[in-house]
Each structure stands twice: as structure tokens, then as C-alpha cells.
Amino acid sequence: MIEAHHLTKTFKDKKRGLIAAVRDVSFTCRPGQIYGLLGANGAGKTTTLRLLATLLKPTGGSATVAGHDVVAAPELVRTHVGFLAASTALYGRLTAREMITYFGQLNGMDAAAIKARLKVLSAELDMGEFLDRRCEKFSTGMKQKTSIARTLIHDPAVMIFDEPTLGLDVMTARAIVAFVRECRNRGKTVIYSTHIMSEVEKLCDVAGIIHDGRLVAEGTLSELRARYAEADMEEIFVKAVGGEAAIAAALKN
Amino acid sequence: MNWRNLTTVYLKELRDSLRDRRTLLSTIIIPTLVIPLMVFGVGKVMSKVMSQAQGDSSPIMIVGGEDSPGIVAALKAERDPAKNRPVFRVVPTGDYRTAIGDKKIRAAVEIPTGFEAALKTGDAPTVTIFYYEGEIKSGLGQRALEKFFTDLRQKTAEKRLTEHNLPVSLLKPFEVKRKNAAPPEKVGGNLVGGFVPYLIIILCFTGAMYPAMDLTAGEKERGTMETLLCSPVPRVDIVLGKFLMVLTGSVSAMVFMLLSMGTTAFVGGSIMTGSGTTLKVGAAAAKTTVDVMPTVDPMGLFGVLAMVLPVAVLFAAAAFTISLFAKSYKEAQSYLAPMMIVVIMPAVIGMLPGIDLNVKLAFVPILNLSLVCKEMLSGIWHWDLIAIIFGSSSLYAAIALMLAVKMFNREDVMFRA
Ligand SMILES: Nc1ncnc2c1ncn2[C@@H]1O[C@H](COP(=O)(O)OP(=O)(O)OP(=O)(O)O)[C@@H](O)[C@H]1O
Ligand SMILES: [Mg+2]
Numbered sequence: 286m287i288e289a290h291h292l293t294k295t296f297k298d299k300k301r302g303l304i305a306a307v308r309d310v311s312f313t314c315r316p317g318q319i320y321g322l323l324g325a326n327g328a329g330k331t332t333t334l335r336l337l338a339t340l341l342k343p344t345g346g347s348a349t350v351a352g353h354d355v356v357a358a359p360e361l362v363r364t365h366v367g368f369l370a371a372s373t374a375l376y377g378r379l380t381a382r383e384m385i386t387y388f389g390q391l392n393g394m395d396a397a398a399i400k401a402r403l404k405v406l407s408a409e410l411d412m413g414e415f416l417d418r419r420c421e422k423f424s425t426g427m428k429q430k431t432s433i434a435r436t437l438i439h440d441p442a443v444m445i446f447d448e449p450t451l452g453l454d455v456m457t458a459r460a461i462v463a464f465v466r467e468c469r470n471r472g473k474t475v476i477y478s479t480h481i482m483s484e485v486e487k488l489c490d491v492a493g494i495i496h497d498g499r500l501v502a503e504g505t506l507s508e509l510r511a512r513y514a515e516a517d518m519e520e521i522f523v524k525a526v527g528g529e530a531a532i533a534a535a536l537k538n
Numbered sequence: 539m540n541w542r543n544l545t546t547v548y549l550k551e552l553r554d555s556l557r558d559r560r561t562l563l564s565t566i567i568i569p570t571l572v573i574p575l576m577v578f579g580v581g582k583v584m585s586k587v588m589s590q591a592q593g594d595s596s597p598i599m600i601v602g603g604e605d606s607p608g609i610v611a612a613l614k615a616e617r618d619p620a621k622n623r624p625v626f627r628v629v630p631t632g633d634y635r636t637a638i639g640d641k642k643i644r645a646a647v648e649i650p651t652g653f654e655a656a657l658k659t660g661d662a663p664t665v666t667i668f669y670y671e672g673e674i675k676s677g678l679g680q681r682a683l684e685k686f687f688t689d690l691r692q693k694t695a696e697k698r699l700t701e702h703n704l705p706v707s708l709l710k711p712f713e714v715k716r717k718n719a720a721p722p723e724k725v726g727g728n729l730v731g732g733f734v735p736y737l738i739i740i741l742c743f744t745g746a747m748y749p750a751m752d753l754t755a756g757e758k759e760r761g762t763m764e765t766l767l768c769s770p771v772p773r774v775d776i777v778l779g780k781f782l783m784v785l786t787g788s789v790s791a792m793v794f795m796l797l798s799m800g801t802t803a804f805v806g807g808s809i810m811t812g813s814g815t816t817l818k819v820g821a822a823a824a825k826t827t828v829d830v831m832p833t834v835d836p837m838g839l840f841g842v843l844a845m846v847l848p849v850a851v852l853f854a855a856a857a858f859t860i861s862l863f864a865k866s867y868k869e870a871q872s873y874l875a876p877m878m879i880v881v882i883m884p885a886v887i888g889m890l891p892g893i894d895l896n897v898k899l900a901f902v903p904i905l906n907l908s909l910v911c912k913e914m915l916s917g918i919w920h921w922d923l924i925a926i927i928f929g930s931s932s933l934y935a936a937i938a939l940m941l942a943v944k945m946f947n948r949e950d951v952m953f954r955a
Contacts, residue, residue, distance in 0.1 A: 297950070340767055341949055363770035373768060374761030378557040379550075390546045391769035435765070 286351065286474055287314040287337060287443060293345030294332050294498075306332040308498040309346065314476050314491070316442070319469050321489030322478040323522060329498040330478040331370065334447045337476065338368040351442045351474075364392060367436030370447035374428075377421030381412060381431040384420060385438050392439035399438065406434040410464075426457040433464060443474045450484065462488055482518040492518075496526040539778065543771045547779025555749055555783060564748040565787040569741050569795040574802045588674070595627040596644045596679035599634045603649035609690075610649075616686055625682050638670050644679025645669040647687075657694055734799075735842065735911035738792055739885040739904060742850045743857070745791025747874050749784045750857035755870035763952065777946045781939065784854040792846060796839070841914035845924070848931035849907050853881070855938030862945050865954050884908060900926040903934050 294307040307329045314320035324330045335341045337350055339359035348355045351365035375384050382403065389399035407416055410430045415423065420431060429449070436444065446465060450458040465488060469475050479485060485492055485506075492509060494502040502509060502525040506518075513521045523529060555561045603610045616625040629637070634646035648666040650656075656663045665687050669680035696706050757763040766776060860877065861870035881904060887893060888908025895909040906927045913920065945951050 335953075338768060340764065341953065360770045360772055363768060366768070368768040370764070372761050373765040375765070376554060376762050377760065378554050383550075383553070387546070387550050388769060391543070391766075391771050393542075393770070432765075436768075 286316060287312075287320070287348070287476060288350075289313075289333075289337070289346070289348040291346035292333065292336055292343055292348055294329075294336055294341060295344045305498050307336065307343075310495070310498075310500045311346075312493050312500060312503060314474050316474045317469060317472045318490040319465065319475040319477055319488055321485045321492040322476060322495055323480065323482075323485055323492055324478070324495035325480060325526070328495045330480075330495060331372075331447055332498075333495065334368070334370070334445050334476065334478055338366055338445050339363055340368075364439065365441050366443045366445060367439075367441040368445045368447075369432055369436045369449055371449075371451045372447075373432065375420040375423075375431055375435070378419060380417050380419050381423075381427075381434070382416045384431060385434050388435045389438045394439060402438055402440070403434070406437055410434055425453060426460075429453060429457060429461060433461070441473070444468050444476070446475070446477045448479055449477070450479070450481070482522060486518050494522060494525045496531070501525050501527075540772070540775055543775035544779045544782070547771065547776055548782045551749075551753060551780055551783035552786065555752065555787070558748075558752055561748045561752060561787060565745045565790045566794050569745065569791040570798045572737065572741070573795060573799045578802070591675050591678055593621060595624045596675075596682050597627045597629050597642070598679055598683065599629050599631050599637060599643050599646040601631060601634060601646055601648040602651060603653065605652060606649055606654040608654055612690075613647075613686065625686070634668055638668060638676065641670075641673075641675070644676045645683055647683050660698070733889060734915065735908045736885045736889050737795065738842065738846055738911070739849070739908060740882060741791040741795050742788045742846060743853050743878065743881045746784050746788035746850070746854045746857045749787035750854065751861045751864075751867055751870040751874065753780045753783060754858060754862040755864035756867045758864075758952075758954075759866040767952065773946050774943055777943045781854060781858055781942060784858050785850060788850040788854050789847075792843075792850065796843075838915040838917065841919075841924075842911045845907055845910055845914070845927060845931070848928060848935045849904065851935035852903065852931060852938055855935060855942050859938060859942040859945050862942065863951055888912065895920065895923055897923065897926065901930050903931060907931065 289310055289312050292307055292310045293305075296304040296306055298304050310329075310333060312320070322330050322333065332341065336343050337348055337355065339350075339355050339362050342356060350362045353361040353365070355362050375381075376387075379387065385403055385406070386399050389402065394402070407413055410433060412427075412430055412434065415427050420428065423431065444465070449461050449465070453461065462484065465475060465477060469490075477484075477488065489506065491503070491505055493500050502512070502521075504512065509521050509525075510516055513524045515521045515524065555565075598613075600610055600613065610628075613626055614624070614628050617623065618625050629643050634643065637643045638646060646668040648668070650663045650665070653663050653665070667680055667683045667687075670676035692709070695709055699706055699708060754763075757766070767773075856877070857874060860873050864870035864873055884902065884905035885908050888905050888911075893899075893909065895906070895913060899909060900906050900923045910920075910924060910927050914924075
């Protein structure tokens with residue numbers, strides 16, 4: 286379960302001054318559901334997810350993740366969260382096994398538990414062939430599989446994915462999407478950010494459209510289709526953020 | 539703080555660093571090779587150049603001396619019996635100043651008009667020797683000329699005494715003899731004390747530098763920092779685990795240098811005492827003739843190790859904090875390179891003769907270490923100053939470490955856009 290209440294994040298930047306990356310965002314993600322966070326470049330997706338993963342501290346508002354407050358108990362939140370983003374890379378000089386084992390240890394697991402869990406994950410993700418090779422030589426697909434195993438080693442209740450299919454080929458992207466769906470089927474709370482509309486249609490139970498740091502629309506896919514009288518997710522997105530003009534204005538900034 | 543977390547982070551960083559070529563180079567390979575290279579490499583080259591220079595006849599010019607053919611002939615005929623060759627190679631007279639400057643000749647001697655005649659009449663003419671101050675080969679030529687003319691003066695004086703039926707011993711009413719009174723380990727301390735602290739300080743810093751950059755800015759650049767921050771481990775444990783690895787780099791650089799120094803001294807001991815080129819690397823060392831093999835007081839060495847520890851902590855924490863601020867390995871390098879000068883300067887000042895430890899200097903980081911090491915290696919123990927140095931260095935180290943933890947908790951440092 287993720288509950289965000291009036292979440293706000295403002296950055297101080299030397300050149301650009303104050304940047305309101307996330308403004309007054311409230312939403313709820315339930316277990317067994319995939320919440321799709323939709324937004325253009327710079328909309329505030331990554332910042333929102335980092336707030337939930339306690340990598341950043343909110344300047345306003347609050348959030349609870351898996352029952353713990355992100356400000357009061359960030360370490361407890363992190364024990365229940367698996368965070369995967371394009372910016373969470375692997376240690377190139379470690380093998381996949383060492384990498385995943387390290388994160389098991391960091392999550393307080395003992396050697397036997399790590400070994401058992403790693404066996405399961407490696408079978409599910411078909412990693413046997415490269416488990417003992419160093420990550421620096423991996424293909425993008427192998428890297429992504431290793432990263433997923435890294436986020437899942439401690440079997441977290443909440444999964445946070447920030448554009449996990451970025452830069453992947455169709456086959457690998459499909460495998461990832463299937464895996465995210467699998468997480469939901471096991472009853473995990475999943476939040477998934479993307480700007481690829483087709484992924485939202487295929488994957489998400491609830492979608493939130495974020496624009497310029499604000500959550501401008503939210504609902505199940507059928508609710509959104511009904512509200513904007515559009516079937517196509519892309520059209521819904523354009524309407525929700527205020528039409529082509531708003532997109533053009535956002536691009537200028 | 540949790541020891542289990544800390545150890546997990548530390549062991550991972552240790553394994554990771556042992557697979558990094560740059561870190562291995564700066565923490566193990568260079569420290570191991572630097573001393574043998576300096577002693578056997580530079581020392582050998584230097585003594586080779588020296589003996590070669592001493593082996594050749596000195597090219598010189600004679601200015602004037604047309605009416606003193608006897609002296610000129612004697613100069614040309616002067617032989618070095620030990621090396622069985624002429625001492626001088628007389629070059630036809632020309633512009634001697636330019637020739638010395640261009641290193642065509644080593645020195646020139648001006649023989650005044652009527653020199654030979656003056657020797658007979660008992661006048662006191664002046665012979666002038668021209669040379670290039672500070673140039674080794676020119677110095678050799680100048681010394682050879684000076685020896686020739688002082689010998690001549692001696693002989694002339696003796697001749698005059700015998701002519702007047704006086705004993706030659708009048709010239710030498712007493713003898714002067716020189717003998718080393720310092721115990722061998724103190725000689726060693728002074729010779730070694732000059733540059734060992736200097737080397738230790740530099741290696742401690744370079745040993746900390748590469749792991750520090752790799753574990754902070756390097757991780758940010760490669761995108762693994764965010765992955766690590768996703769783990770539930772408290773930030774303090776991550777900082778301390780990483781810091782411990784940086785400290786390991788610093789200490790290992792020092793330990794490997796000292797080990798290789800011990801081995802070098804052991805293996806090369808006989809060679810070094812034999813040729814007398816022992817530790818010519820230390821500037822003033824060359825002039826001292828050592829009639830005993832210099833040994834280093836092992837207590838002094840232990841003292842040095844103990845004193846270096848807080849400074850290694852300081853270096854590790856400082857290098858860690860500074861490179862934490864950088865976004866990339868390159869940026870970290872550009873911050874740490876100028877730091878190198880800040881580190882070397884006090885170390886060099888400490889090497890200079892004549893600067894001695896006092897209460898005020900005991901508070902100056904790095905310089906205090908360099909000075910106290912020099913003292914300890916030559917068997918001097920100022921316990922009050924040692925306490926001040928250990929205390930102040932530890933305090934600086936603690937401050938630097940606190941700063942590192944603080945930086946690690948700053949979002950704008952960890953997630954610089
Ligand atoms: N550490 C930071 N310091 C300053 N500004 C930041 C920082 N991180 C993000 N921003 C700014 O906040 C805004 C939102 O950025 P964010 O990365 O959350 O967007 P996003 O929706 O993830 O975009 P993208 O699709 O490009 O990943 C942007 O204007 C960005 O420049
Ligand atoms: Mg993003």
C-alpha cells in the first residue's frame with residue numbers, strides 16, 4: 286500500500302532558482318494493483334518515485350509506504366520497497382550473484398535465505414547462464430534481469446518501477462512487462478512510471494497523469510476513457526494535460 | 539551504527555576495489571616499487587654519473603701563463619695515480635667564460651704574469667680559478683685545480699723553509715681529525731628521517747585518493763550510488779563502511795612501502811654500505827661520510843606508524859568528503875589534484891633542515907607529523923609534543939569524518955542535477 290498526501294518537492298537550483306518538481310500530489314496504490322504514473326519529460330515522475338523510495342525528503346506533505354512514514358521511518362520503508370530505475374545501475378566489477386547477494390545482506394537476510402531466494406529468482410528470470418559473470422560485460426537485457434533480481438531479493442511488498450523498459454528492445458521490454466504483471470498477481474503493490482501509452486493500456490489498473498509536478502487526472506482506465514470521451518490513451522493524456530498548447534508550453538521550459 | 543551493516547559494506551568495497559586496476563596500482567604496486575626504484579634506480583644512476591665524471595680527465599683552459607712554462611707543463615703532466623690518467627685535459631685558450639657556460643670545459647685557471655718568477659722572489663701573486671657554481675662536473679674541475687695549486691703552495695713553502703734551514707714541521711703545528719660521534723641509528727634517523735615521513739605522507743594521500751574517488755564520485759557516475767541508497771542500511775553505516783575502505787587504501791600504501799623499504803635495506807644493505815651511496819636521495823646525505831651502516835631505530839618506526847594513523851584517517855575522510863561532492867571521477871580528480879599540493883607543501887617544509895618541532899608547530903596538521911617523525915626516527919621523544927600531535931590530528935580527523943557523514947546525508951550532494 287502506498288498513500289501520498291499533498292506530497293511536494295521543491296529543488297533549489299543555482300541557475301534555475303526554485304524548481305517545484307512535485308506539487309501537492311495525493312494518490313493511493315493498493316496491493317494487487319499496478320498504478321501507472323504517466324507524464325512527459327520533466328513532469329516529476331522520477332522525483333515522486335524517489336520521494337516514495339525515501340531517496341529524497343519531501344519539502345511538504347507526507348506519504349506512507351507499506352505502513353511506514355517516509356519521513357519518520359525511511360529505513361523501515363526501504364526494507365519493504367524494491368526500487369528499479371534507469372539510474373539504479375549494477376556494480377560492474379561484481380558478478381550478478383555477488384551483486385544480488387550483497388543486496389540480500391544489506392536487507393539483513395542470512396546466507397541460507399539469500400541462497401534459497403537467489404535460486405528461485407535465477408530460475409524465474411532464466412539467469413543461470415550469466416549468474417557468475419561480471420556485470421560490466423552484460424547486455425542490456427542481462428543487466429535488467431539482474432537489477433530485477435536485486436530489487437526482489439528481499440521479497441518486498443511494494444515495487445517502484447521508474448521507466449523500466451527505457452532503452453530495451455521489444456523482446457526484453459515484453460519480458461519486463463510480463464514480470465511486473467507477475468508481481469501484481471502475487472499481491473504486491475506496484476507503481477510504474479512511463480511515458481509510453483501502450484504500456485499503460487496493457488499493464489495498469491489505475492493511471493495518474495502528472496504534468497508540471499501536478500497530478501492532473503486519475504482513475505481506472507475505463508473511468509478515464511469515460512471522463513474524456515476518448516478510447517485512445519494518448520488522446521486522453523493530451524486532453525488531461527490541457528491540450529497541445531500546454532505540451533508545447535511545457536517543452537519550452 | 540551497526541557493525542554487521544558496516545562489515546557488509548566494507549567487505550563488498552574491499553572485494554570491488556581489489557578488482558580495480560587503478561586502486562591496486564596506487565595502494566599496492568606503486569608503494570611497493572617506489573623505494574627500490576629510488577634507492578637502486580636513482581641512486582645507481584647518480585653514483586654512475588658521479589663515478590663517470592670522476593673517471594674522466596677534467597677539460598680546462600689556462601689563461602695567461604706564457605712566462606710560466608714550468609707551471610703549465612706541470613699542469614699538463616699532472617697524473618691521477620689511482621686511475622692512471624692525466625688529471626687535466628688542457629684545451630687551447632679562448633673565451634673561457636662561454637666555454638664554462640656551454641660545459642665545453644669544466645673550469646679555467648688564470649695564471650698572472652710573472653708567476654714563476656714571483657715564486658722565486660717570494661712575492662704573493664693570486665691565481666684565479668673560474669668555475670660554474672652548483673654544477674657538479676665544474677665543481678670537480680675546480681677542486682682538482684685548487685688541489686694542484688694548494689699542493690704547489692705547500693711544496694713552495696716547504697722549499698723555502700729548507701732553504702732557510704728550518705724544519706718543515708713548522709707548517710703543521712698540529713693535526714685535525716674528524717670522527718663521527720652519533721650512534722648509528724641516529725645517523726640513520728637523520729638520513730632516513732628526512733625523506734621517509736615525506737614519502738609516507740604522500741603515499742598515504744595517494745593511497746586514499748583513488749579508492750575515495752572510486753567509491754563516491756565514481757559510483758555516482760556509474761549510477762550505482764542510487765542503487766546502494768535504495769537499501770535499508772542507514773546512511774551512517776554506508777559512509778563508515780566506505781570510509782574504512784578508503785582508510786585501508788591509505789594504510790596499505792604505507793605498509794607496502796615500509797615492507798618494501800625493509801626488504802630493500804636488507805637486500806641492498808651490503809651494496810649500499812660498500813659504495814657509500816647509501817641514501818643519497820636525502821639532499822644533505824651525500825656530503826656525510828658514513829663509517830657505520832645507518833640503521834633505523836625500530837621503536838622510531840613504530841612511533842611513526844602510530845602517529846601516521848590519525849593523519850591517514852584525516853586524509854581518508856578529507857579525500858572522501860571532497861570527492862563525494864563531485865559528480866564524476868574526472869571532477870573528483872580536478873578537486874583532489876590541488877589538494878596534493880596542500881599535502882606536499884608541509885611535508886617538504888618538514889624535510890628542510892633547521893625547522894624543529896615546537897608547541898605551535900605541533901598543531902599544524904601534516905607538518906607536525908613530518909617533524910615528529912624526523913625526531914622519533916633519530917631517537918628523540920618529546921612526549922608532550924607527541925601527545926599534542928596525536929590529539930590534534932585525531933581531532934582534525936574526527937571533524938573531517940563528521941563532515942563526510944553530513945555530506946552523505948545532503949540530497950543536493952547525492953543527487954546533484
Ligand atoms: N536533484 C535535482 N536538482 C534540481 N532539479 C531537479 C533535480 N531532480 C529533478 N529536478 C527537476 O525537477 C523536474 C522534474 O524532474 P523529474 O526527473 O522528476 O522528471 P521526470 O518526469 O522523471 O522526467 P523524465 O521523463 O525526463 O525522466 C525537472 O524540471 C528537473 O529538472
Ligand atoms: Mg525520470
